[in-house]
Amino acid sequence: MFSRRTRFLLAILVVASLTFVILDLRGGEGPFASVRAVGANVLGGLERAAATVFSPITGAGSWWSTMRDQSGQITDLTREKQALRSELEQLTNDKARAAALDGLLKVASVGQYRFVPAEVIAIGPVQDFSWTVTIDAGRNDGIEQDMSVINGAGLVGRVLKTTASTSTVVLIVDQGSAVGGRIAGTGEIGIVSGTGSQETLEFELLDPLADVRVGDALVTFGSKGGRPYAPGLPIGQVVEVQGKGGQLTRTAIVAPFADMSQLSIVGVVTKPPREDPRDSVLPALDDLSIVPTPAPLGGADEGAGASDEAVDSEPAATQAPEEETAAVPVEEDEQ
Amino acid sequence: MIWRQALIIGTFILGAVLIELTVLTRLGIPGATPDLVVVTVVAIALAMGPVQGAVAGFSAGVLVDLAPPGDTLVGVNAIVYVAIGFVTGYAVDPRDRTVPVMMGMTGLATGAAVLLISGLDTLLGSDRVDWEQVPELTLSSALYGILLAPALILGVAWVVRKATPEVLVE
Numbered sequence: 001m002f003s004r005r006t007r008f009l010l011a012i013l014v015v016a017s018l019t020f021v022i023l024d025l026r027g028g029e030g031p032f033a034s035v036r037a038v039g040a041n042v043l044g045g046l047e048r049a050a051a052t053v054f055s056p057i058t059g060a061g062s063w064w065s066t067m068r069d070q071s072g073q074i075t076d077l078t079r080e081k082q083a084l085r086s087e088l089e090q091l092t093n094d095k096a097r098a099a100a101l102d103g104l105l106k107v108a109s110v111g112q113y114r115f116v117p118a119e120v121i122a123i124g125p126v127q128d129f130s131w132t133v134t135i136d137a138g139r140n141d142g143i144e145q146d147m148s149v150i151n152g153a154g155l156v157g158r159v160l161k162t163t164a165s166t167s168t169v170v171l172i173v174d175q176g177s178a179v180g181g182r183i184a185g186t187g188e189i190g191i192v193s194g195t196g197s198q199e200t201l202e203f204e205l206l207d208p209l210a211d212v213r214v215g216d217a218l219v220t221f222g223s224k225g226g227r228p229y230a231p232g233l234p235i236g237q238v239v240e241v242q243g244k245g246g247q248l249t250r251t252a253i254v255a256p257f258a259d260m261s262q263l264s265i266v267g268v269v270t271k272p273p274r275e276d277p278r279d280s281v282l283p284a285l286d287d288l289s290i291v292p293t294p295a296p297l298g299g300a301d302e303g304a305g306a307s308d309e310a311v312d313s314e315p316a317a318t319q320a321p322e323e324e325t326a327a328v329p330v331e332e333d334e335q
Numbered sequence: 336m337i338w339r340q341a342l343i344i345g346t347f348i349l350g351a352v353l354i355e356l357t358v359l360t361r362l363g364i365p366g367a368t369p370d371l372v373v374v375t376v377v378a379i380a381l382a383m384g385p386v387q388g389a390v391a392g393f394s395a396g397v398l399v400d401l402a403p404p405g406d407t408l409v410g411v412n413a414i415v416y417v418a419i420g421f422v423t424g425y426a427v428d429p430r431d432r433t434v435p436v437m438m439g440m441t442g443l444a445t446g447a448a449v450l451l452i453s454g455l456d457t458l459l460g461s462d463r464v465d466w467e468q469v470p471e472l473t474l475s476s477a478l479y480g481i482l483l484a485p486a487l488i489l490g491v492a493w494v495v496r497k498a499t500p501e502v503l504v505e
Contacts (some may be wrong), residue, residue, distance in 0.1 A: 006386050013393045013417045020397070020410030025459065036409065039401035047402065050353040123360040124404045125368040127449050127472050129463040130455075132404035134356075159405065168404040175463055216430050261363060289469075 103152015224274030393418030413474025445480030
């Protein structure tokens, strides 16, 4: 049907693809991992360059979703002259960046986290079903695997892979993501896992009798050494509780504080605070969309066993009394 | 001349991969991300023929899999894109290549890409694929493919005609 050369070439391409699949399925740190690392390094560099070239297009942010509610603003702007308009766009862009950095600084100074700021330069396609993004900071900037990534609103994800100048971040809404979470105030703990949808997380409580209410805020529980998740980072707010008290598994639907569809400036936590900041990083209660119903304090069984690496926890640290945390002097940032 | 063909294929594929990952994914368009890479593979296959289409598909698949933030198995995209490049280059008789037919082919190809990659991932043991979303993603990807097709197919054909007229399928 086809010439011999064609059949030969097709066979080579198919066999090569299959070889890649098989080598990659094996996983681990084989020779293929280094090929992959080299490829990621080169393409990461190219992505950085492309993101710079295309920044006038992408810098305006997610125009598709914001265009509808900006029609009023646009009529105002059309009255202005061309030069003035471009200046204005530049200004709003800078303002948004400044606000994002401001939010980051607030979180970092309240919780005494040390972080490296970075910008999102590429996002994985929706049809990959994996919520991962590339940021423009890598090993050269001190980023290592499993560091927490935050923005001004709260926890965004963790670093999955690094190259010299870029890193891949897996968002907390990814289906494979699991974060140890704690209800602010009561100290009930559980696992917050991604559902694959951008707006919802699932919170599974370890204690089936735990008291959880709509409006409760969640913060990270923290892992040993602050990896993969530093303690005290705001995760989200409970919007729906499923199952009654005493059922074998109790889950709650949680809306993340950070808007995963509008990520631009993020911070990578390179050093968690010496003391767990407890709930101090959470936004003020009247800033939250839902006011929490008061929940009884204490009585929570925090000794529940950790079932996952992500919740590999230090109960002693998280049970430190509030006064002790407050008494810690503000750590000076080394320049 | 083979080097000139390789250069054209490489430039188009690399450009498509970079634009898809850094620009198209962040526009926040509803549904699937417009699959510029598959449309480019189809355009190359239609302009140069099935063999060049398969080669373009292979290189595109490997690049997409290796480029950060990709976290999927390397090789899955490659094998699907090889099939798409070869089949589209082979299936349509050059005399039938009107713009609507080529748009239809592209829509079929981008839709099939979502289905085949989701299917292969599931077969290989990935539990990421959410089959409830697959129909919507397939349809929207096909639609975006159809919309992207005319400009890219005509553009690639124009470049091929200028640079390597000997391979142009007409």
